[in-house]
Amino acid sequence: MLNAFIKTGVAAAVCVAFALPAAAADRKVEIINKTGYAITEFYGSNSNTNDWEEDVLGADVLPHNSSITIDFDDGTGNCMFDFLVKFEDGDQLTEKGVDVCTIGEFTFE
Numbered sequence: 001m002l003n004a005f006i007k008t009g010v011a012a013a014v015c016v017a018f019a020l021p022a023a024a025a026d027r028k029v030e031i032i033n034k035t036g037y038a039i040t041e042f043y044g045s046n047s048n049t050n051d052w053e054e055d056v057l058g059a060d061v062l063p064h065n066s067s068i069t070i071d072f073d074d075g076t077g078n079c080m081f082d083f084l085v086k087f088e089d090g091d092q093l094t095e096k097g098v099d100v101c102t103i104g105e106f107t108f109e
Contacts, residue, residue, distance in 0.1 A: 027072040027079070029098075030105040033062045039108070041086035044070060046078050047097055061088070072100040 033039050039062040043052040062068055072081050079101035085108060086092045098106060 027100045028069055029072060029100050029103055030067050030069045031062070031083075032067040032105055032107040033064055034107055034109045035087065036064050037087040037089055037091075038063045039085045040088050041084075042068075042070075043084040044072055044081050044100075045084075046074055046076055047080040047082050048076070048078060052084055067105075 031042065039057070041055045042057050042062065043055060045051060045053050056070055057068075079099050081098050081100050083095040083098055083106070084092065085094075093108065095106075
């Protein structure tokens with residue numbers, strides 16, 4: 001009987017050990033706009049690439065004092081991403097090397 005409890009405890013510990021890395025690698029980030037201008041385009045690309053990929057907002061905009069949650073899991077396992085935002089007045093801002101695995105939100109001010 002004791003042997004069965006030990007086996008169950010070991011199996012549970014193994015399950016937890018494998019579940020923790022997956023939870024730690026959550027790449028969902030709330031992007032918050034506090035700039036005073038609407039963001040018309042948002043690009044978030046793996047830092048290992050030279051391509052900005054597609055505009056995450058598509059036809060939408062992210063108004064001042066608004067936010068959007070984006071899942072940056074691109075299947076590569078990479079946590080480092082570069083952000084490019086374009087504003088309604090034509091200005092743009094780039095943030096490089098954002099660790100999306102360790103932050104839950106990112107604010108543009």
